[in-house]
Amino acid sequence: QVQLVESGGGLVQPGGSLKLSCAASGSIFSINAMRWYRQAPGKQRELVASISSGSSTNYADSVKGRFTISKDNAKNTVYLQMNSLKPEDTAVYYCNADLSLEGDRSKVLRRYWGQGTQVTVSS
Numbered sequence: 001q002v003q004l005v006e007s008g009g010g011l012v013q014p015g016g017s018l019k020l021s022c023a024a025s026g027s028i029f030s031i032n033a034m035r036w037y038r039q040a041p042g043k044q045r046e047l048v049a050s051i052s053s054g055s056s057t058n059y060a061d062s063v064k065g066r067f068t069i070s071k072d073n074a075k076n077t078v079y080l081q082m083n084s085l086k087p088e089d090t091a092v093y094y095c096n097a098d099l100s101l102e103g104d105r106s107k108v109l110r111r112y113w114g115q116g117t118q119v120t121v122s123s
Contacts, residue, residue: 002026002112006095009117016121017083022095022114024076032098032109034071034078038091038119045094049080063089085121092116 008020024031032053039045049059049069057069068081078095095114100107 002028002099002101002110004095004097004112004114006093006114006117009093009119011120011122012085013123014085014087014121016085017081018085018119020080020082020093020095020117020119022078022080022097024097024099024112027102028076029100029102029104029107031073031076032100034069034095034097036069036078036080037094037096038089039094039116040088040091043091048093051078082119085119087121090119090121092118 003026004022004024006020006022008018012018033050035050036048037045038048047060048063049067051057051069051071066084071078094116096111098109098111100109
């Protein structure tokens with residue numbers, strides 16, 4: 001069984017900062033890519049940032065220069081540092097991870113999602 005648990009969301013004023021965390025736990029053999037998505041009310045879920053096993057990163061144009069994705073392999077945790085937040089960043093933020101399981105000889109990558117954490121940017 002694998003769980004991804006996000007934390008760090010909350011209410012922040014425009015221009016402020018938040019740091020989200022997503023910790024993966026369970027019978028994990030290895031983690032490949034990890035990603036942050038967000039979904040605002042009435043909108044489709046969108047990819048915000050991703051980080052590969054080799055630590056290559058990619059960002060949505062809307063967050064480039066403001067958000068930074070990073071990870072701690074020892075803790076199976078991915079982070080999203082969000083600076084210069086705008087009201088349009090308000091959304092539920094989800095993480096996902098592509099990982100293989102202990103005891104699975106095929107080592108096929110499976111995708112798991114967290115439950116989401118609310119980020120609200122408002123004055």
